[in-house]
Amino acid sequence: MTAVLEARGITKHYGHVEALSGANFDVQAGEVVALIGDNGAGKSTLVRILSGAESADGGEVLFDGRKVNLTSPTDARELGMETVFQDLALAPHLSPVQNMYLGREVMRKGLLGKLGFMDNKAMREGSRSAFDRLGATVRDLNGTVGGMSGGQRQGIAVARAAAWAQKVIFLDEPTAALGVVQTQNVLDLVRRVSGEGIGVVFISHSMPHVMEVADRIQVMWRGRRVATYNKADTSMEQLVSAMTGAVAQEAS
Amino acid sequence: MKRKSTAIVAALAAVALGAAACGSDSDSGGASTGGAKDGNYKLAFVQGVAGDAFYITMECGIKEEAAKEGATVTTQGAQKFDPTLQTPILQSVIASKPDAILIAPTDVSAMQQPIAQAKAQGIKIVLVDTTLNDPSVAVSAISSDNTAGGKAAFEAIQKLAPNGGKVLGVGVQPGISTTDARDKGFEEAAKADPKFTYLGVQYSQNDPAKAASIVSAALQKDPDIVGIFASNLFSAQGSATGIRQAGKQGKVNVVGFDAGPEQIKALQDGTVQALIAQQPGDIGVQGVQQAIKALKGESNEAKIQTGSTIITKDTIDSPEGKAAAYKASC
Amino acid sequence: MSTTTSAPPASTEDAPTSRLSRISRLQALQILILLVVTVAVFTALRPDTFLTGFNIRGIVQNTAIYAVLGVGMTFVIITGGIDLSVGSVLVFSGVVADKIMVAYGGQGWGTVFVGLAAALASGLAWGLLNGILVAKAKVPPLVVTLGSLSAALGFAQIITKGLDLRDAPQTLVNDIGFGNIVGQVPTIAVVSAVVVIFGIVLLHRTRFGLYTYAVGSNAEAGRRAGVKVERHLIKVYAFAGLLAGFAGLLNLGFFQSTTIGGQSNTPLNVIAGVAIGGTSLFGGIGSVFGTVIGLFIPIVLQNGFIQTGVQPFWQQVVVGAVLVAVVYVDQLRRAAAVRGTPTRLPFLSRAGSTSRKGSA
Numbered sequence: 001m002t003a004v005l006e007a008r009g010i011t012k013h014y015g016h017v018e019a020l021s022g023a024n025f026d027v028q029a030g031e032v033v034a035l036i037g038d039n040g041a042g043k044s045t046l047v048r049i050l051s052g053a054e055s056a057d058g059g060e061v062l063f064d065g066r067k068v069n070l071t072s073p074t075d076a077r078e079l080g081m082e083t084v085f086q087d088l089a090l091a092p093h094l095s096p097v098q099n100m101y102l103g104r105e106v107m108r109k110g111l112l113g114k115l116g117f118m119d120n121k122a123m124r125e126g127s128r129s130a131f132d133r134l135g136a137t138v139r140d141l142n143g144t145v146g147g148m149s150g151g152q153r154q155g156i157a158v159a160r161a162a163a164w165a166q167k168v169i170f171l172d173e174p175t176a177a178l179g180v181v182q183t184q185n186v187l188d189l190v191r192r193v194s195g196e197g198i199g200v201v202f203i204s205h206s207m208p209h210v211m212e213v214a215d216r217i218q219v220m221w222r223g224r225r226v227a228t229y230n231k232a233d234t235s236m237e238q239l240v241s242a243m244t245g246a247v248a249q250e251a252s
Numbered sequence: 253m254k255r256k257s258t259a260i261v262a263a264l265a266a267v268a269l270g271a272a273a274c275g276s277d278s279d280s281g282g283a284s285t286g287g288a289k290d291g292n293y294k295l296a297f298v299q300g301v302a303g304d305a306f307y308i309t310m311e312c313g314i315k316e317e318a319a320k321e322g323a324t325v326t327t328q329g330a331q332k333f334d335p336t337l338q339t340p341i342l343q344s345v346i347a348s349k350p351d352a353i354l355i356a357p358t359d360v361s362a363m364q365q366p367i368a369q370a371k372a373q374g375i376k377i378v379l380v381d382t383t384l385n386d387p388s389v390a391v392s393a394i395s396s397d398n399t400a401g402g403k404a405a406f407e408a409i410q411k412l413a414p415n416g417g418k419v420l421g422v423g424v425q426p427g428i429s430t431t432d433a434r435d436k437g438f439e440e441a442a443k444a445d446p447k448f449t450y451l452g453v454q455y456s457q458n459d460p461a462k463a464a465s466i467v468s469a470a471l472q473k474d475p476d477i478v479g480i481f482a483s484n485l486f487s488a489q490g491s492a493t494g495i496r497q498a499g500k501q502g503k504v505n506v507v508g509f510d511a512g513p514e515q516i517k518a519l520q521d522g523t524v525q526a527l528i529a530q531q532p533g534d535i536g537v538q539g540v541q542q543a544i545k546a547l548k549g550e551s552n553e554a555k556i557q558t559g560s561t562i563i564t565k566d567t568i569d570s571p572e573g574k575a576a577a578y579k580a581s582c
Numbered sequence: 583m584s585t586t587t588s589a590p591p592a593s594t595e596d597a598p599t600s601r602l603s604r605i606s607r608l609q610a611l612q613i614l615i616l617l618v619v620t621v622a623v624f625t626a627l628r629p630d631t632f633l634t635g636f637n638i639r640g641i642v643q644n645t646a647i648y649a650v651l652g653v654g655m656t657f658v659i660i661t662g663g664i665d666l667s668v669g670s671v672l673v674f675s676g677v678v679a680d681k682i683m684v685a686y687g688g689q690g691w692g693t694v695f696v697g698l699a700a701a702l703a704s705g706l707a708w709g710l711l712n713g714i715l716v717a718k719a720k721v722p723p724l725v726v727t728l729g730s731l732s733a734a735l736g737f738a739q740i741i742t743k744g745l746d747l748r749d750a751p752q753t754l755v756n757d758i759g760f761g762n763i764v765g766q767v768p769t770i771a772v773v774s775a776v777v778v779i780f781g782i783v784l785l786h787r788t789r790f791g792l793y794t795y796a797v798g799s800n801a802e803a804g805r806r807a808g809v810k811v812e813r814h815l816i817k818v819y820a821f822a823g824l825l826a827g828f829a830g831l832l833n834l835g836f837f838q839s840t841t842i843g844g845q846s847n848t849p850l851n852v853i854a855g856v857a858i859g860g861t862s863l864f865g866g867i868g869s870v871f872g873t874v875i876g877l878f879i880p881i882v883l884q885n886g887f888i889q890t891g892v893q894p895f896w897q898q899v900v901v902g903a904v905l906v907a908v909v910y911v912d913q914l915r916r917a918a919a920v921r922g923t924p925t926r927l928p929f930l931s932r933a934g935s936t937s938r939k940g941s942a
Contacts, residue, residue, distance in 0.1 A: 053806075073806055089806045091799035093866035094792075102796060103807030105789050116788035302895075326891050331898075335837055336844030340644040340881065344888035347637035348628065361748045362839040365760050373636065425843065426745045455744055457843050 002065045004029045004199050005050065005081070005168050010059035012045055019045040021223035022059065027168060027199040032190060034210040035203045037220035038243050043203045046220070047170050050201075051083035052076035063167075080166030086173050088157040092146025096138050097127040099145055100160050130163040131156075134192055137185065151182025155189060162193040169193065171202035175209050187213045207236045221245045292322060293351045293547055295540065298342055299329030300356035300382060301458070305512030305578040306485060306532050307356065310380065312582035313536030314354060321544050326350070333424075333458045335362035342366050352376040352543035354536070359427050360385045376546040380539045381532070383429045387554075392542035396530040397557040398430045402437025402483070405507045406445075408526040408562055409479035412505040416447025417478030420470055422463050422487045423453045434483040434509055451477070456487045463490025464497060471498040478505060485510040492523040511563055512578045519565055527563045529576040534558045609860030609912055610872035616908075617875055617882065624886035631889055635766055645874075645881050646774035647672075647836065650829040651852045652859075652873040653781035654822030659856055660785075661798040661818055662865030662928030663716060663723035667708060668826045668852060669845035670734035675704040675830030676840045677738045680747040689752040697754065701831040702824055708734055709823015713816030723929040731849070738842060746839045759835030770832055777825065781870040794818060798865030798928075854880065854901070858908045862916060865928050879904060 003026035012020040020042045027033045035043050048054045050061065052070035060067055063079050070076050073083070090099050097120075106122045107113035124141060131138045136155035138148075145153060154174060161169045171190070175183045190213050194200045204210050210217060211231065219227040219242040227242040241247070297314050299307040311327050318325045328345055330337035338358045343366060345353060353375055357363035364384050371377055371389045379393040387393045409419060419442050424431040435453050442450040451474065456463035463486065471477060471494070480495075482488035488508030495504050501523060508515050511529035518524040535558050542552050561576040568574075624632045631637065651668050658665045679701040686696045708730055715726040750759075763769045785791035793814050796804045805811045833841060859876025861868025880901045887897045 074808060077808070083806075085806075087802070089800065089803035091796045091803050091866070093795060093799035098792060098796075099803075102804065103809050105792070107789070116784075116790050118787075118789055118792070328888055332844075334841070334844040335839065336841050339837070340640070340884060341888060343640035343644065344637070344885040347634060347640060347885070348631045348889040359746075359837075359839060362837040362841070365755070365838065427748070427839075457744075 001028060003027060003062070004064055005201075006062040006065075007046070007050060008060050008062070010046065010049060010056045010061070012042075012049060012054070012057050018223055020049075020056070023220065023223060024225045025050070025218060027201050029167065029199050030194050030197045032194045032200045032202070032213055032215045034214035034217045035201060035220065036205070036207075036210060036217060036239060036243060040222075041220040041243070042223040043220055044172060047083070047172055047201070047203060050076070051081060051170050053083070077164070081168040081170070082161035082165035083170040084157045084161045084172065084174065086176065088153055090145045090153055090157055093144055095142050096131070096145055096156050097124050097141055099156060100127045100130065100163065104164070126163075131159055134159045134162055134189055135185070136189060149182070151178050151185060154178060154182065154186055158186060158189050158193070162189070162196070162198065165193075165198050168199040168201065171200065173203055173205065175204065175206060183209065207239060210239070211236060219243055219247070221247075292324070293544065294349075295323050295325045295543060296345045296348070296350035296353045297325055297327045297380075297536075298338065298345055298353060298355040299327065300338075300358055301333040302329035302331060304329075304485060305514075305580055306381075306510050306530070308580060308582070309578040310356075310532040310536040310539075312579055313533030314540050315582060316533075317537040317540035321540065323540070323544065330358075333358050333428075335359040338363065339366050342370070346370045346373055346375060349373075350375060351547055352378065354378045354380050354539045354543060356381040357384055358382070360429055361427070364389075376543055378539045378543045378546075380535050381430055391546040391552040392539075392554060392556060394535050394538045394542065394556040394558065395430055396535070396560055398433035399437035401509060401528050401530070401560045402434035402439075402481070403441045404437075404560060404562055405434070405481045405509065405526075405528050406438050406441035408507045408528070408564075409481065409505055410445065410448075412507075412525050413478040415478075416445070418449045418451050418474055418476060419479040419481065420451045420467075420474075420477055421453035422466060422480060422482045422491050423455050424458050424484050424487060425455050431483045431509075434481075438481045438483070448479075456482075456490055458484070458486050460486045460490035460493065463487045464494040467491045467494025468497045471495070471500055471504070475500075480504060480506045481509075482506060483509045485512050485515065488518070488524060488527075489514055492518050496523065510578065511576055513580050516563075516568060516577050519563065519568060522565065525564065529561045529563055529578070531558045531560065531576070532578065610869055610875060612911070613859055613872060613875045613879070613908065616904075617879055620879065620882055620886065624882070624889065627886075628889045632886065637885065637889075639766060639768055639771075641878070641881055641885055642771045643768050643836070645877050646768070646770045647829050647832050648848075648852055648855060648877045648881075649774045649874050650777050650825050650832065651848070652855055652877050653777055653870055654825035655849075655852050655856050656781070656859075656861055656868050656870050656873045657785065657791075657794050657818050658723070658822050659853070659861050659863060659929075660794050660865055660868040661815060662801075663815070663819070664727060664853065664863075664929040665712065665819065665822050666724070666727040666849045667712060667730035667734055668822065668829075669848035670731045670738070671705050671708045671823055671826035672830040672833055672848065673840060673842055673845050674708065674734040674738040675701040675827035676834040677741050677747060677830075677842075678704045679831050680750060680834060680840060681741065683751055683754075684747075684749050691753055693751045694754050694758070697751070697834075698828075698831055701827045703827070705823045705825065705827015705830065706820055707823070709820035709826070710816065712823060713819030716819060717812040717815040722931055735842070738840070742840065742842065744842070746842050748839050750834045750838055754831070754835040755838050758832065759838065770836060773832065777828070778870060778874055785868075785870055790814075790817070795866060798867075800866075851880065852877070854905050858905055860912060862912070863909075863929075867916065876908075 005027050007025040010020050010023045023042060023046055025046060037043050049056045052073045052075045055071060061070060101123045106119045108117045108119050136159040137152060138156060174186050190200055214231055217229045217239060218225055227247045295318055297311060315325050328341050330341055335358045353370055364386060367377055368389050377390040379387055379390045381395050383393045421435050421438055423435045426432060439450055442448050454466045456466060480491050482491040491506055495501060505525045507526045508524050509528045511527045515527055519527055538556050546552055561572060563573050563576055655665055679697040682700040683693050683697040686693050712726055712730055715721050716723050758769050761769045763772045793809055796809060797811050797814055801811050855877030856873045857863060858879055859872030883901055884897045
């Protein structure tokens with residue numbers, strides 16, 4: 001089956017530092033792929049490149065088998081890929097509804113819409129159905145996001161990405177700052193998103209979470225992918241040892 | 253949290269109330285209904301600018317004369333000599349319904365309409381010191397003969413620098429009737445004397461710092477200036493500073509207009525060589541008299557010009573010198 | 583957006599009012615209460631003279647021009663910026679308008695409209711310059727507008743040689759500056775009110791207003807969501823400049839003079855009004871209605887103090903105290919409401935680089 005998103009031989013350096021030296025990656029539709037690796041392995045860099053926030057120096061990116069050139073986040077978004085970085089990119093003074101639709105507001109029909117008037121009712125309903133469908137707990141649809149707990153905010157950010165994404169979403173350390181219950185909510189959310197046929201790629205340092213929710217795990221080490229495992233076939237020990245480079249470099 | 257913020261708001265209201273009730277001027281006591289009662293007239297004095305010895309001296313004159321007539325006086329003035337600041341103050345004064353307003357307008361045209369509003373409310377207007385393009389809104393306009401004052405300033409320079417030379421005027425801002433007249437008087441007298449070269453007039457915007465930089469720049473350009481005429485208090489202060497900055501004390505004669513305490517001190521120190529003192533107290537006295545006349549229905553003198561005195565270092569301590577100096581408080 | 587069949591039970595509820603607008607409405611309400619209390623106190627002290635038609639007219643006339651400036655300033659401050667140049671742009675626009683009206687000739691409405699076009703164009707030009715320097719060159723707004731404060735005033739002084747121009751057409755002075763539109767209602771107040779209402783609608787009901795809040799709240803989030811942050815900032819500063827230009831024409835009509843020397847405190851007074859009215863200097867929160875109330879308070883205080891004979895200097899002290907107290911109270915409330923707000927004043931930093939503490 002063709003991967004919905006595939007990367008081959010991506011290279012990227014910042015000055016003298018080589019962040020990626022021929023990295024590969026792939027994710028299938030409806031699959032949850034965990035991207036793990038030690039600090040400096042290149043995970044975040046790879047995700048930034050695949051989401052269009054940065055451009056690669058070399059290598060190619062294929063979307064549904066076609067070669068694509070991602071020059072900006074808008075390019076990625078147009079292909080149906082959304083990203084949630086660690087800072088969540090939520091505007092704290094705005095409501096969940098306003099955050100959900102930020103940049104994609106629904107305008108009123110006709111002249112009013114051209115003048116800039118928005119269809120708040122439609123956006124409220126759309127947000128509510130998205131949150132409900134994905135099980136994101138949002139108690140006050142009109143409150144400010146800044147006043148909500150970390151877990152709620154994570155839920156909103158992930159739900160936003162999932163609601164707009166058609167094909168792939170990237171999550172960078174989605175459970176890093178969350179407590180136990182909130183983490184479970186996010187992992188449930190991840191499973192539900194993949195259940196809708198969207199490919200989920202998430203970076204994590206937390207082996208237990210990875211083992212719990214991922215279908216496949218890809219390990220990076222020093223700028224390359226060194227191993228790919230199906231969850232069923234692997235163990236935490238194997239993952240950790242792969243992360244430290246004990247596995248020989250994968251033949252591409 | 254909400255209780256705390258409500259408490260703060262309440263405290264603010266109390267502060268406002270307290271300041272209003274306690275900080276009142278001693279003269280402006282209880283609320284009086286509009287309309288004159290004989291001998292109990294309410295006068296309001298709107299200064300050109302607050303904190304200026306000229307207007308303080310005028311205020312003293314006004315209060316003395318008002319006390320004689322049994323009238324009460326409130327005094328208000330803005331922080332800067334500027335119509336944008338004087339207008340809201342004047343409008344508030346008008347709203348408090350005095351019987352008459354004595355005002356020094358800060359601009360010949362910008363204050364025309366606001367003062368006309370006062371007249372429309374039935375308040376008698378007396379213009380003191382400065383005037384308007386159309387002074388007919390007032391019952392009387394009282395000021396020094398500023399043109400003669402400017403001429404006198406030049407005469408003072410002639411005495412101080414009999415060999416002639418370059419002279420410069422440091423004015424305030426065009427549009428102020430009084431300083432315009434002084435600048436003109438000085439200019440005409442200077443141009444009439446072939447021994448002197450008139451370098452023109454520059455404007456300090458009533459800012460001593462600006463006057464200082466004008467003078468020090470002028471001295472850079474023309475180091476042989478023999479005389480500077482500064483047509484008001486702040487301009488004179490700044491000019492003296494500018495001369496000091498250029499290191500030309502003793503070489504440049506400064507004649508100032510107005511004799512505030514700092515000016516007198518500058519005269520004593522030798523930074524300024526002569527002062528043309530107006531008689532602001534007298535202007536105030538005459539202002540009150542004209543206002544009362546108008547309120548009693550008697551006839552007014554439309555224009556009154558008061559005199560000026562030349563003070564030099566020699567005459568500071570004479571009785572005339574002492575009387576001519578302005579007060580810093582009543 | 584994709585749909586699916588399986589879903590857990592929903593747990594979203596609508597609060598009856600938006601918490602965000604509740605906060606700024608609460609602030610505006612408290613300021614309104616403060617204003618009402620102040621008016622009540624002065625009315626009690628001076629029952630015959632404070633709440634008269636004449637006095638109210640005077641107060642409203644004196645606030646009108648500040649209100650026009652306040653609308654633009656509110657937008658700018660919500661984005662986390664600041665505009666110190668409004669006073670100078672006002673003067674410059676008045677000067678340009680006056681010159682062009684005199685060149686065009688005449689005293690009637692045609693001339694006034696020519697002057698209006700000139701004033702708006704001048705203000706817009708300065709606003710665009712401010713916006714481009716802030717958004718593209720990434721110079722901090724405080725620095726940019728400090729520069730245009732000097733430059734605009736300097737240009738005005740060059741054009742006029744430092745002397746105020748006083749030849750505004752009669753129609754401008756009589757009909758707009760001091761005229762009444764109907765009965766005792768001053769024209770300048772009505773004009774200002776129209777601008778204020780426009781500002782309220784623009785800020786609270788349109789996407790332009792929403793983006794203004796978004797940029798001030800988290801510009802990076804906006805950028806990633808596809809909001810054209812730089813372009814929006816330029817528009818906001820241009821809007822503020824445009825309004826300053828308009829205010830310049832109104833000012834010319836009201837004072838019959840370009841008031842070159844009289845606008846040095848204007849930006850600070852406007853910013854004080856904006857802050858008192860509940861707009862946060864940190865960006866992301868604010869309202870035009872609050873600004874207008876906030877602008878009324880110092881003017882009402884000054885008026886009341888004069889009527890009760892308080893020394894002029896006390897007025898400054900109390901207004902300063904009110905400003906600090908109100909902003910302090912607002913900060914307390916806001917700290918609880920929104921976590922992850924910045925700790926550095928954003929108009930000292932590069933635009934669009936709002937950093938948040940602890941967001942995840």
